[in-house]
Amino acid sequence: MRVGIVSPYPWDVxxxxxxxxxxxxxxxxxxxxDVAVMTPVDDDETPLPNYVTRAGRSVPIPYNGSVxxxxxxxxxxxxxxxxxHDGEFDVLHxxxxxxxxxxxxxxxxAQGPIVATFHAANPKSRILSMMQSSLQVYLxxxxxxxxxxxxxxxxxxxxxxxxAVVVPNGVHIAxxxxxxxxxxxxxxxxxxxxxxxVDEPRKGLDVLLAALPLIRREHPxxxxxxAGPGKFDGPVDGVTFLGRVSxxxxxxxxxSVDVFAAPNTGGESFGIVLLEAMAAGAPxxxxxxxxxxxxxxxxxxxxxxxxxxxxxxxxxxxxxxxxPARRDQLRTAARHAVARYDxxxxxxxxxRVYETAIxxxxxxxxxxxxxxxxxxxxxxxxxS
Amino acid sequence: xxxxxxxxxxxxxxxxxxxRTARRLDRLHARVDAxxxxxxxxxxxxxxxxxxxxxxxxxKPEAAAALASAARTAAETPGLGGDREVAETAVTxxxxxxxxxxPESFTTPSPAATEMHDAALRASFARRFYNDTVRDVLAVxxxxxxxxxxxxxxxxxxxxxxxxxxxxxTAQIPVASGPTIEP
Numbered sequence: 001m002r003v004g005i006v007s008p009y010p011w012d013v014x015x016x017x018x019x020x021x022x023x024x025x026x027x028x029x030x031x032x033x034d035v036a037v038m039t040p041v042d043d044d045e046t047p048l049p050n051y052v053t054r055a056g057r058s059v060p061i062p063y064n065g066s067v068x069x070x071x072x073x074x075x076x077x078x079x080x081x082x083x084x085h086d087g088e089f090d091v092l093h094x095x096x097x098x099x100x101x102x103x104x105x106x107x108x109x110a111q112g113p114i115v116a117t118f119h120a121a122n123p124k125s126r127i128l129s130m131m132q133s134s135l136q137v138y139l140x141x142x143x144x145x146x147x148x149x150x151x152x153x154x155x156x157x158x159x160x161x162x163x164a165v166v167v168p169n170g171v172h173i174a175x176x177x178x179x180x181x182x183x184x185x186x187x188x189x190x191x192x193x194x195x196x197x198v199d200e201p202r203k204g205l206d207v208l209l210a211a212l213p214l215i216r217r218e219h220p221x222x223x224x225x226x227a228g229p230g231k232f233d234g235p236v237d238g239v240t241f242l243g244r245v246s247x248x249x250x251x252x253x254x255x256s257v258d259v260f261a262a263p264n265t266g267g268e269s270f271g272i273v274l275l276e277a278m279a280a281g282a283p284x285x286x287x288x289x290x291x292x293x294x295x296x297x298x299x300x301x302x303x304x305x306x307x308x309x310x311x312x313x314x315x316x317x318x319x320x321x322x323x324p325a326r327r328d329q330l331r332t333a334a335r336h337a338v339a340r341y342d343x344x345x346x347x348x349x350x351x352r353v354y355e356t357a358i359x360x361x362x363x364x365x366x367x368x369x370x371x372x373x374x375x376x377x378x379x380x381x382x383x384s
Numbered sequence: 385x386x387x388x389x390x391x392x393x394x395x396x397x398x399x400x401x402x403x404r405t406a407r408r409l410d411r412l413h414a415r416v417d418a419x420x421x422x423x424x425x426x427x428x429x430x431x432x433x434x435x436x437x438x439x440x441x442x443x444k445p446e447a448a449a450a451l452a453s454a455a456r457t458a459a460e461t462p463g464l465g466g467d468r469e470v471a472e473t474a475v476t477x478x479x480x481x482x483x484x485x486x487p488e489s490f491t492t493p494s495p496a497a498t499e500m501h502d503a504a505l506r507a508s509f510a511r512r513f514y515n516d517t518v519r520d521v522l523a524v525x526x527x528x529x530x531x532x533x534x535x536x537x538x539x540x541x542x543x544x545x546x547x548x549x550x551x552x553x554t555a556q557i558p559v560a561s562g563p564t565i566e567p
Contacts, residue, residue, distance in 0.1 A: 111411075140412060140520035143419075144513045161523075163516050165509050339557040352502065356509040360422025360517075361415070 001354065003028055004089035004365065006080075007039035008101035010058050012046040014229070014244075016169075016272060017095055017119050020148075023170055025051060027347035038083050040102055053083050055102050077373035080106050089365040091115060091354045097142075098135060098160065107138045108372035112365035113358045115144045118164060121151035121269035121291065132160055144357035146350070149270045151291050165353060169272045170346035173338060176251045176279035182225075185256035189221020190321040193257035193282060195250060195273055196264070198241070199230035204263030204287065207310050209236065211263075214314035219321050227253050254280035258327065259320050262286035265308040271295045274302070275341050278334035283327040285316045301334045398529075405527060406535045412521045413539045419514040420464055423545060426503070426510035427472055431459040433496075433503035434475055438482070440496040441489040447482040454478040469547050472507075476550040479504070483553055493555040501554050508549040518542045 007021045018039075025035045035051050040058035048054070056076045080102070084092070091113045094103040098118065107114065116139075145164035147153035153164050185191055192215070196203035205226065215222050216238075226232070227242040227250060234241055245253065254260060260282035262274060268291045275295065277284050284302030286292040296302040303320055306312035320327060339345070438451040455478075458471040479500075483490050490497055525536050 136520075136523065137408070140517075140524075142516075143415075144509065145516070161519070163512050165512055336556070342557075345557060352506060353509060356422065356426065356506050357513065359425055360419040360510060360513050362418045 001351075002034045002088060002090045003036070003354065004084065004087045004092045005035065005037045006092070006094045006103050006106040007037060008094075008096045008099045008103040010040040010042045011048065011052060012041055012043050020117075020119070020169060021095060022049075023172065023343055024347065024350065025049075027170070027343040028351075031347065031351075033351075036083070036087050036089070038080065038102065038106065053079075055079055055083075058102075076102065077105060077109060077371055080109050081367045081371060084110050084365060084367045087365070091358055092365045093117065093350075093354070096120065097138065098131075104135075104138060105372070107141060109368050110365055111141060111368055112363055113143045113354075113361040114141055114365065115146065115353055115357050116142050117146040117148065117167075118152050118156050119148050119269060121149060121155050122159075135160065143361045144353055146353055149291055150294065152269050167349045167353060168341055168346060169270050169275070170343035171272065171275040171279055171338065171341050173279045173342045175247060176254065176276055177281070177335075179248070179251035179255040179280055181256040182252050185223075185225065186258050187221070187223065189223060190215075190219040191223050191225060191257040191259075192317055192321075193253055193260045193277075194224065194226045194228070194263075195253065195260075195276075196228045196262075197230045198226060198228050198232045202265050202267040203228070204265050204308070207263040207265065207308055207313055208261050209239070210310035211314035211317065212236075212238065214311065215318050215321070218318045222321065225253055225257055250276065251280055254282040257282055259317055260284050261313070261317060262292060263305070263307075263313055264289060264292070268292065275338055278302075278338040281331045281335060283320055283330040284334070285313065285320055287313075297337065301337050302330060402529050402533055402535065405524070405529050409521070409524050409530060409535055409539075412517070412524055413542075416514075416517045416521050416542045419510075419517040420542075423507075423510040423514040424464065426507040427468075428459060430472075430503040430507040431455045431475060433500050434479060435459075437489075437496045437500040441494065442486070443482050443489055444485045447478070447485050451475075451478040451482055464543070464545050469545060472547040476548045479550045479552060487553055490553045491555050497555065501552055504550045504552055511545055511547065511549070515544050518544050 005021055005025060007018060009015055009018050011018060021037060025037050028035045029051065036053060037051055038053045038055050040056060041048065041054045042057055056079065092106065092110050093115045094107050095117050096119050097103040097107050097116045139160060139162060145156065145162060146167045147156055147164040148167070148169050150166055153166055156162050156164050194205055194208055196205070198205050212224060222238065224239040226239060227245045229244040232241045242253065254277050260277040262271065262284065264287050266289065268289055271292045274284060274286060274292060278301065284296065285305055286296060286302055287307035288304040289307055293304060296304065303316045305316040434451055434455040438448045438455070443451065454474040458475045461468045461471040521542050524530060530536055
């Protein structure tokens with residue numbers, strides 16, 4: 001099958017959606033499919049895999065509490081159209097087409113079997129509801145929609161008035177399953193791990209740091225291993241900060257701790273970091289966010305603590321540190337449960353969506369007869 | 385004179401908008417037809433798989449008979465009308481009853497179980513995609529310009545397809561074996 005995938009975000013800016021697209025593309029290629037990805041790339045020097053085509057540079061605009069990337073000008077539209085023409089795709093797969101981005105531009109310029117994946121979960125997105133009627137002209141071209149979680153699906157149903165099938169995010173289990181602990185870890189005093197942007201309040205490192213003194217009452221020797229981008233206000237006693245790490249070092253971090261903490265306070269659509277921890281065999285304490293509770297099967301696969309509540313988080317971490325048998329039990333349960341999220345399985349489900357979408361459309365992917373560029377998109381948004 | 389020019393401009397704009405909407409609706413009608421064909425194909429496959437599945441795994445006799453009969457009725461019911469909805473829901477019910485009385489037929493890995501699971505999922509996907517397209521068509525048909533200028537013409541008024549989807553038990557996915565090092 002020939003698959004064209006469009007990323008809304010720049011290839012060279014690390015992020016969940018871009019990582020998802022790269023993993024999906026590689027899983028499809030491993031199954032023998034022809035895959036082409038079109039994406040913004042901010043730095044001309046960035047080395048790219050041979051399946052990636054540059055769409056141009058992106059311009060950041062704030063949107064929905066984060067930053068959306070906008071491609072300007074008819075140059076991008078012309079490039080998208082040439083890519084669509086040359087690709088002769090059986091299916092076009094656009095990611096997060098609800099953002100004003102390359103994905104929407106590609107959707108505007110293509111017709112035929114088109115699938116979209118919706119990544120975001122914003123229970124109260126007023127912007128999305130406001131844009132619904134103007135997005136409708138483009139979204140009605142979709143042959144099928146995927147949501148990465150029930151929360152993301154609910155966002156589509158509530159704000160875009162559509163529906164989607166749920167295909168979860170994937171994880172490369174083999175990358176995480178065999179990792180060796182870092183030298184000197186976990187040690188005898190108890191070790192807790194954290195992965196995520198350290199200066200992003202929604203990731204909850206502050207909550208974990210507030211919980212640390214409370215955990216120390218029961219486990220005086222406890223150490224915290226932290227990895228992630230951002231500015232860390234340290235040093236803090238008992239905390240080792242690694243900064244941004246590679247995937248393989250992330251796997252080693254997860255193998256180095258007795259408890260992996262995910263103290264996020266909100267804004268999570270899925271919780272891919274939990275899958276990575278499960279694959280690596282790290283027992284989990286996570287906030288009781290809907291998305292997390294679902295991945296952790298309401299506490300069967302990890303312990304839940306009140307989101308944003310350091311006392312509850314400290315109690316859960318202390319409890320798990322004192323219970324080696326419970327940790328072993330969680331490790332075993334999680335290792336079995338995470339198999340369902342391996343990219344080999346998830347990729348099969350995405351292919352099932354492609355095939356269903358192709359069967360529900362006529363012909364293959366072609367360009368629209370009339371070019372749609374960013375100004376036309378804007379006009380459409382303003383008038384329709 | 386100025387009024388005349390203004391009137392001509394307004395008429396031209398309305399005509400352009402009507403033309404664009406008519407083209408949009410035309411395309412949506414084609415899409416809903418394709419989606420209906422896709423859904424029909426997936427429902428037929430599901431019925432065929434249900435028949436084959438009932439014949440190849442060992443179900444309780446009454447469950448097997450109910451499944452075979454429901455699958456046959458569904459396959460013989462044409463179109464996507466109310467009687468098809470009833471017939472497909474009966475297939476779902478027969479599958480769920482079989483899953484309750486002989487869960488091992490579904491959870492023991494076998495080609496028939498894999499195909500059955502796949503066919504049930506595809507039918508539910510196709511149904512969701514079809515209903516989504518129906519919703520898009522109905523939204524555009526509901527626009528004032530479409531109603532007043534009768535832009536929908538004689539195109540069939542599409543209807544949602546409602547039925548119970550079968551969430552079937554499946555085989556446990558084996559744990560990836562790797563150089564796993566136990567702590």
